[in-house]
Amino acid sequence: MLDPLATLPEFINLAIVGAGPHALTLVTHLLQKKKSMRGRFRVFDPSGTWMNRWHHQFAAFEIPHLRSPAVHQPDPDPHALRTFAESRPHDLFAPYDLPGTQLFRDFCQETIRRWQLEDCVYPAQVVRVEPIIVGVASPAENRGRSRFCLHLSNGQTIIARRVVIANGGAVPNLPDWVGQIPTNYPQDRLLHSHQVDLRGLHLQGERVLIVGGGLTSGHLALGAVERGAQVLLMSRRNVYDKLFDADPGWIGPKYLKGFWAEPDLHTRWQMIQQARNGGSMTPMVLSQLRRLERDSQIEFYEQCGVSQVKWNDDGWQVHCDNSAVHECIHHQSIDRIWVATGSQLDARNHPLLHDVLAAHPIEVVNGLPVIDEHLRWQGCELFRAC
């Protein structure tokens, strides 16, 4: 980790905001293509380390292996993870040899070591990205002269020629009813999934309502039952299983050809929604949950949402909106609610894009900025890594 007191250069060629898997992948590919970039970029992350959020979320949910197969990894060699795993085949899980969590962690560490990236991450949050124009230029020349002043959480600033935003970026998506609850409840009794850390939780005899039908709900439900809780799993749709988040055809021309050929951006947005088709669980996690349902440790409330929630001294009283299908749960006292309803990206509400949007306004379609085929913002050298 870099020393936070180490002075930063006044100027760098490339600033990367965030040190997650996208940033790591970008840096290894960049160095492979252009060795001279070494020393000409800095990565900023409050943790001062690579992959901190990723490792935290896998540990906090006790996820045994990835959902994505071994080709999805940060090294430019697509076989690098498979080669690394040759001596530990038991760390690849069926079907399709999904990398185990520890294997993936060790592999990323080895990638960081091999590409000599240990000292690239500067421990600070970027709090503002301010576009500046160096010298007087015509609009046509502006892109070449555009620079960014990055303001850091420790008060320092640095000028960068190019910026890549790789900070995950999305904000937790909370259903409307959450905002309507009076705040007189113990704050740890209602959490968004990204705040839940299963490690160290004792849930013996507790009743936990988990809202959402995706894989995160599945992991949390398994973890809660493991700790002795009774789980109610509520989902707007029927919970369904799917091996991957999106069909692998989206990685190549099979579906992407049609996507790029579609001129209407709103239709493209619809195509993204259809490809994702909401949250889904892996077949293995869903079959584990159904087994626990048979053992009466989990109750499914499908095609069902929360209509009203109230904290009553020692527990939640929850009314659901489809008592035609289920007996409403309002008579059960619920100890905790975990909301696993994902996150959403909206460029107009993204704190780091505020000044960029003002200086270089671009079209935003349902929250997504319309960037070019290099994932570059129109009119300046700002990129989005994802």
Ligand SMILES: Cc1cc2nc3c(=O)[nH]c(=O)nc-3n(C[C@H](O)[C@H](O)[C@H](O)COP(=O)(O)OP(=O)(O)OC[C@H]3O[C@@H](n4cnc5c(N)ncnc54)[C@H](O)[C@@H]3O)c2cc1C
């Ligand atoms: C439970 C769960 C399981 C998942 N399983 C898989 C899987 O099996 N396979 C897969 O491919 N994906 C999986 N994902 C998705 C995966 O975690 C994300 O797609 C991936 O982490 C996104 O990478 P990223 O680099 O864009 O962002 P992140 O991993 O979110 O990293 C962003 C980094 O930016 C930092 N940051 C944020 N704001 C700032 C700022 N202002 N200044 C500086 N730094 C900042 C953060 O501290 C963080 O370290 C899973 C996600 C979850 C929640």
